[in-house]
Amino acid sequence: YHFLKLLISQHTATFTIIRFTLPYLSKQRWEEGKSSDGQKWTTLEHNGPLFPPEYEPLPNNVVFYYSGEAFKLGLASEEIATFYAKMLDHEYTTKEVFQKNFFNDWREEMTEDERKVIKKLSKCNFSELHAYFVNKAEEKKNMTKEEKQALKEDNAKLTEQYGFCFLDGHREKIGNFRVEPPGLFRGRGEHPKMGKLKKRIQPEDITINCSKGSRIPGPPQGHKWRKVQHDNTVTWLASWVENIQGHPKYIMLNPSSKLKGEKDWQKYETARNLKLRVDSIRRQYQSDWSSHEMRNRQRGVALYFIDKLALRAGNEKEDDTADTVGCCSLRVEHITLHKELDGKEWVVEFDFLGKDSIRYYNKVPVEKRVFKNLKLFMENKDPDDDLFDRINTSSDSSQMTVLLITSLSAEDMTVEEKILAYNRANRAVAILCNHQRAAPKTFEKSMQLLQEKIKKKKEQIELAKRELKEAKNAHRERPSDKSKNLVAKKEKVLKRLQEQLKKLQLQMTDKEENKVIALGTSKLNYLDPRITVAWCKKHKVPIEKIYNKTQRDKFAWAIDMTDEDFEF
DNA sequence: TAGAAGACTTGTATTTAACAGC
DNA sequence: GCTGTTAAATACAAGTCTTCTA
Incomplete structure (x- = not known):
């Protein structure tokens, strides 16, 4: 789990990120009145998943x-x-x-x-x-x-029928109510199984989960379910096993549901509690750097990386998947040590493929003791040996935290400027977490378009200035109500144009800075939405400017419960 | 108790809908 | 109203962490 916090104080946007593993935390007694018996619901009723359409044969004139x-x-x-x-x-x-x-x-x-x-x-x-x-x-x-409209209506009918369930009496939206259609598996990166056939799922493959006594969904004509169960310790409505990796797939609720929302809330509460312990955890792992036990030293350094760089834990992976790593699974070949680099001492150069085969490349100056330890861990090892060979993600008390603070501030900002400040803070987090995306294909083009708009706007402003001057002169020479009004009007026009220009320039800055950064992930999964909600209230920024409809639905719990003086 | 299986979150790519500019 | 862009929604793969089982 990765957590982060966004603190936005008076005209200041500040993010604090906390990324840590849950086992460490769940052993503490912080549970917020959460039921200990693992019951997730009392009643659950739904209509089962929606199957993709049957295969339609090619017409005879289409030949292989x-x-x-x-x-x-x-x-x-x-x-x-x-x-x-x-x-x-x-x-x-x-x-x-x-x-x-x-x-x-x-x-x-x-x-x-x-x-x-x-x-x-x-x-x-x-x-x-x-x-x-x-x-x-x-x-x-x-x-x-008309045809498009009809199609849309058909779709809406299906969503109405299959897209909702009743959980504890509440009608809730289902996240993915469609069974995945057959096709060719598209793994990310150099996945050894790419191109394999993803088979068509039959009702006979599907397990239905619902409450005892509820109306059990009927399987399609002439078929039956693999199994119908009533397990209220899990949250899924239906499941099957995909044939590529042999992993289970689930039909679950939409993030807007109460069940998911409460879980999300709980997540941020855990992060909040962690904040109180971060200092002591840091002291602990720093002292581990000098431990006489190699295992502790490795743990201390690994934790330091995760804390400082927001690396993922790095579980062991199955074979037959793309070769990607996280912190604990780093290999010797993924880092290079530089006693001195670019005028900085004790620099570690990281170069590896992380989740989704996204490259992580970073040059980081570290404490001397960390550097010396890394050198020790690398001694007498081959490039493909594990850097941290004495630990794994499930070893005891794998406490891992990250804290970063970036501060961006300005006085007397317009709403647009505030939004830019927000996005910048959001971006700082995304960069730290390495949430990258490929630059959009049309990026240069749309940038140019914006550029032209700005140029045009500037020309308009020049024109407006001249006209204003003329109006002023005319007014001075022959003052009248009419001429006075004209001056006022021209002033207004100029002011509006200048505002529009500023808005465009802000837009461009934001776009440029966002070229290869994906903000969505951190916004959706890392930022405590309560901080955002409080910030919006405090600074009179409409929440719609920050969260779109989906996001507002997902964060409904936060929007409901947060007032402007919420503090993380 | 380790390894496998299961459950759930996170993350990028693709698809679809909405919108702006003509 | 049409068309190309952009944003939102969806899809599903790929992680993390928990729970089960031999």
Whole structure:
């Protein structure tokens, strides 16, 4: 769990981040009146998941070719072929691993006769299939307004029927009420299983969870559920096992639900409690740097990294997944020690792939004792050995914290400036947590557009200034009510233009600074929303300017309970 | 008690809806 | 009203941490 806090005092935006592991905390007696028997609900009723539509066979004029010859595929293998055909202009399909995995899985689903003929992916020609789907997408785009409206209404009906459940008597929104459709697995980074066939889920694969005595959802015609259970120690409504990694998947509630909201609240309360102990935890791990036990030294340094850099814990991973690491799973090859670098002493250079194969690159000056310890941990090891070989994320008291404070301030700000300040604080957190995104494809273009707008606005301002001057002169020469009004009017116009310019410039700054940073994750999962709500109230910033509809729903608990003098 | 299985949160990519500018 | 951009919503993979089981 990662936690952070956003403190925004008088005209000042300040974030404090706290990232730590829960076992350490849950052993403390901080539970906020949470039921100890693990009951998550008393009654639960729902309509089961919504299945994706059955496969629609291709029309006869859309032909698959093998070795240049038309080849009619059976329904099952045709469907799988369409998965690949749809992805043809995606980078994935150029990757060897993807192709290999796809082709292996595809062949497994083929009939004997198909398998006899289709032996090489390179001889397969999906282009007609691809074109067919491109065309279909185009047609969908060109549908009339009425058709689109009808489609929308159909969708709304389904959401109405399947998108809600009753939990303890309250009607709650479900997060993902659709069963995932079949397709090709798209792992992130260099995932060894990319391209494998994600099979169609049948009702017979699905476990339903609801309360005893509730109306049990009916399986689709001619089918039955794998199992119906009544376990109120878990929060999911339905589950199945996906065939790629063999992991369970769940249908759960939307973040706007009471159940999720209370859990979220509890999370931030835990963070709040941690704040009281951060100092002592820091003293502890610093003293561990000189421990005579190697295990303690490693733990002390690992904790320091997590505290200082907001690294993830770094659990052990299964094989057959992309090679990514977190703090505890760092290997010797992921860091380089520099006694001196860029005029700084005791610098550690990090370079590794973290969650979702996002690169973490950072050069960090550290305390001398940390540096010496790292050198010790690396002695007589190969590059692919674990840096922290004596600890793992479940070793005792894995206490991990992070605290960062960035301060941004200004006096007498407009709402726009306040929002920029907020976003900057938000951004400082995202940068620390390495929440990166690829620069949007249209970034340069839209930047240029903004640039032009600003130029235009400046020209307008020049013009307005001249006109104002003229009006003033005219008024001086021949004062009248009319001329006086004109001056006032021109002043007003100029002022408004100047405000608009400022707004545009702020917008541009924000955009530029946000180029490769994703704010969403930290806003949604790390910032205590109560701090944001209090800040909005205090500074008269409408909450809608900070949180969109979804976010307001998710943080309804915070919006309801927080007044302007809330302190984290 | 360690390793596997299970449950739940976090995070990026993709899809869809809303909006601005013509 | 149309079209291209941007923001919101959704999808689902990939983490973390808990609980079960041999």
